Amino acid sequence: MFSQLTVLVLAGLAGPLLAFTGQGLVPVVIGELAAGVVLGHTGIGAVDPASQPLPAFKAIGFAMLMLTAGTHVDISSPAIRKGFLRGLGALAVVAVTALPAGVLVDRAIGLGHPALLAVLIAGSSAAVAFPIISERGLRGDHVAVLIAWVALADASTVVVMPLTLSASGNVAEALGGDAAIVAAGALVLLLALRTQPTTISHRLRDQSLTKGWAWQLRISLVLLLGLSAMAERTGASTLVAGFLAGMVIVRLHESDRLSMQILGLGNGFFVPLFFVLLGAELDLRALFASPSRIALAFALAAAAVLAHVIAAAVMTRTRRVATGLAASAQLGMPAAAASLGLSTHLLAPADAAALVAAGCLTLIPATAGSLLLARGQ
Template identity: 40%
Template sequence: MSLFGLAVVLAVGLAGPLLAAPARARVPVAVGEVLAGVVIGRTGFGWVRPEEPVLSFLATVGFALIMLVAGSHVPLRHPALRSGLRRGAGLAGLAGILAVPAGFGVAYLTGTGHGELYAVLMASSSAALVMPAIDESGLRSTPVVATIVQVALADTVCIVAVPLVMDPGRAGTAALGALAVLAAGAAGFLGVRWLRARGLLARVQRISIVRGFGLELRSQLILLFVLGGLAQAVGISVMLAGFVSGLALAAEGEPRRLARQLFAVTDGFLGPVFFVWLGASLDLRPLAVEPKLLGLAGLLAAGAVLVHAAAVLARQPLALAVLASAQLGVPIAAVTIGTREHLLTPGESGAVLAAALISVMVTGLAARAAQRRQARTEGESPR
């Protein structure tokens, strides 16, 4: 791949920010980048070959970084996690239980045989989408606390579950590989804690800031790539390596300087490369000729919303219940693994991603509905 080709990939990726710019649209940047990739990839003009080694490698690094950022958004240090743990865990458990028959029902109706995967997709959520939506909308209440916990738990569990359910024949091997990555990530986290407790980390950070060495970013990337290399060595996706690195960062507390550096590398370069590559890898043409695949996308999206909406039975406000159904990281992980390993049927990857995009739009509406409900409630409170 030439530098000119890389420039083309980054240029078409600007479709993401352009579509996300209107405040009312609330379209995630990643959606526009994936759509741009669809236009120039297998579905569209074929200008980009996703199997090209350099582009594929850059996309892998971008995928790991995106999952790192997603993991760092899990609010492990948020005070709400402890206070709302029981209720949030109950809501996540309810969605998980209901997702099992729903997932197998969709697999039966569409004849794909991927019931386990569909169940995980429907039960999943996205802290990277929900947390910013809650912050931007100024939502605050006991049910909101429960939603935060629910989303954090669902995001973490489903990310770990995706590689296990996608290839049940290798579930045992994948589980052992996942445990190895988790253990290595825990060891890295404990090592950082040890350095911080002895003041060594603070000293290194001061030197890095004064001298402009960028040591925090370098250290974080080294840990990420060590875990990613381990993941590849044991035969699992770098997705888990990235997410574990992000969880370790969230548990320790992400310094603002490192957050800005990760944002620059991920959102400014490798993230767009990954999402354009992902869109270019998809062949959405079967969706136009196979009503079954369109039905699959609709059923997955509707199933995710309904499974989470059932939280109203536990007296959770409907808007917040639907907000928790936001999906992005888990479906993208499933599509990426399925595309690389040829585990999904032709067109199925597009249907899974289309369902995720539908859920993003639905949850955008849910966030606004929750904001209006809170405004009405506060307006009706005694003066």
């Protein structure tokens, strides 16, 4: 087991190294996926993602990925509140555009999942967009709209996307599970807000800080694993559980120390492991052997970019094209769809590879959009 994990962690280093040599223009996950592709089914076959205990590590990595994505969505943030109405309007325009686009692409390619394609076209990635906004110091009314838009899109697609990969008879069960998870998360948040100011809570935090107990990290992991266990039992998705756990944690406005601990545990081990294993699971040979699936990747990426640019043109007053391009970034959701589709056997290997490829392609115009926004500051 440890030899396998050593290889996978070493492979995960390809992400930061590629991002470093690319001067920040290449997202870390691209290198991690590429390393997995080389080690897995497409490449030399050194890693079998189905061999135990790797599926368990991948499942935890998926939950941690959604947790870190959720921590980027603070619904009480002034930036989100400032651009909420226009961001909501932009999301509505994207949704209206994405529905016919998803149906059109599905009919042209023959995937058989028009609802899934529509959701992916409408999606955005807070985990990709927000760090770019922060690193480049972007500001202005159009950026406030962008932040609210991406946050709302991320939260919405997290709930809807798993339903598109549920059998028709399981949709009601999945919706019930999602409702139970949201109710549990709301209850935890309410209890946490009530106990935060207490003397015992302050003493626990102080002693944890001085004695290295990592108390808040442990509680955060209990929340993540507990909600994920609920998802497992109720037929809901770990995607919703992880994202909601992240939203609860960020809403509590805990210390930067906790954020660094979560990032260290997630981005230092479990999340890279997930992307390397996902890359190992993808079959790019099947993708390259299927012209229709190559066309799917390009059509899906182009539809997503076009839908977001149209929405930005309607709902923003300035920097319309650049804002739309920046909002079109998405990789976590296509990766999640590919992982769910492969695990449930609802997507063929070439289909899953096409979805991930489409997500990677959207990063090119999104990076260009962020550069245009930064240039206009």
